[in-house]
Amino acid sequence: MLGGIALVVLLLKVFLVSSARVTTNAELSTEAGNSLSSDGELHTKTNSSNCDLSRYPQLEGRFENLVYAGKGANGCVVLANDKDNGNVEVAVKLSKKAGKLASWHSECEQSRSLHEKACTAGHEQLLLAERYLPICLEVGGTDDAPFMVMHAAGGKGIDAMQSKLRGEYRVSVFSQMVGALTAMHGIGLSHNDLHDSNVVILSKPGPLVAFIDFGEVETLKNANYGGGYKQDENLLARQAAKLADCPSEAQFPFNSEKTHDHHKQHTRKKALMTCLQDKWGKDEDEASFSDFLQALGAVVDEAYKHELEHGKKHNRNDVTKTCVKTLYHTAFVQEHQPPLWSLFPARLCAESGSGGQAPDHWLPPAEDTDKRLDDCETACNSCPDKTPMYVCRDGKKQGECKRKPWKNNDKRCASVCTCRE
Secondary structure (H helix, E strand, C coil): CCCCCEEEEECCCEEEECCCCCCCCHHHHHCCCCEECCCCCEECCCCCHHHCHHHCHHHCCCEEEEEEEEECCCEEEEEEEEHHHCCEEEEEEEECCCCCHHHHHHHHHHHHHHHHHHHHHCHHHHHHHHHHCCCEEEEEECCCCEEEEEECCCEEEHHHHHCCCCCHHHHHHHHHHHHHHHHHHCCCEECCCCCHHHEEEECCCCCCEEECCCCCCEEHHHCCCCCHHHCCCHHHHHHHHHHCCCCHHHCCCCCCCCCCCHHHHHHHHHHHHHHHHHHHCCCCCHHHHHHHHHHHHHHHHHHHHHHHCCCCHHHHHHCCCCCHHHHHCCHHHHHHCCCCCCCCCCCCCCCCCCCCCCCCCCCCHHHCCCCCCCCHHHHHHCCCCCCCEEEEEECCCCCCEECCCCCCCCCCCCEEEEEEC
16 A cells, blocks of 8 residues: 655644645745745744754755745645756655654655556556656655655645536546546556545646545555445546536435445436536537447446445456546547646656646636647647547647547637647
């Protein structure tokens, strides 16, 4: 099992346990006096010299745009841009207590294994890991003064953000959840704790999804198949119904159900498919959307089958993959998933995912029409490494990748790059 990584997430209130996560909000950047100079000295009344980056001479000059994020009983967190890791935004955790170095090394190695497995699983899995899975980057210092550098993944949980999502945002967020789950199931791992706070909508650059808190990760063979939010695949049916504002009969439960009612499950699934057809399918290619519904239905059926067989040895020994990856490769998900920007690069492979950096601000394709992608090679880098692949260069669907050629009369895309044939 992969261990959790402790981080400060609510300023001056609580020190939470999470893996590669800092949740930021307006309070984090506005508290008077909480800032750091470029030399790493902390200028704030923390009542503890242990929150001073100047204790770590090996970090001198490494970070830019430092901001004090908060402290808890065991340590402090500073947000910054890491020049040693492509200027990505990171959270630097400083321990206020000695004796943490060995355990932090162990936790960091376990977290990094998510990206290391993606390195060996192929280019697409690396793109997905660098897009959706924030991890620990480094542990250093001494046992008296250890430090940990992690990807910063500031944002709010999916349910807290749901009411603020409109139209294309909702379809995009769902497609991203499929991508994030594929990032894990595609390397044979299960998250096992996808409650609403662990599926985060990042605060910047836009409505982008990330998974956090990898403290209960297991192989698919040893995953939780007991139903409810602890069973990974249930996330998709549950959130699809919520994001599409489906009626109560199409809603899937958050917690596991004590008894199994096959008729109720069949009726609930049928209601979900009808709702999605009505809410999301009207402007979609009929054949492509039908493929999407079929693939999503297979995920729902597979999850229910695993739950029915929960605890049986033959089930736990046989699960090495799920239907999630097939759902991810449907044209509908590929069209609505934003480009696979490298939000969380870790540089653990001989190659990088090469997803490119995200823009400062991002909106769903329906609103992102200001700039044309002039370089086909750059545009294609954000697409999955599949054959064939076509990316829209200009129009409402700019930056979106498809397995099938764009239609000549598709007003949403004015120009296309052929990436792989």
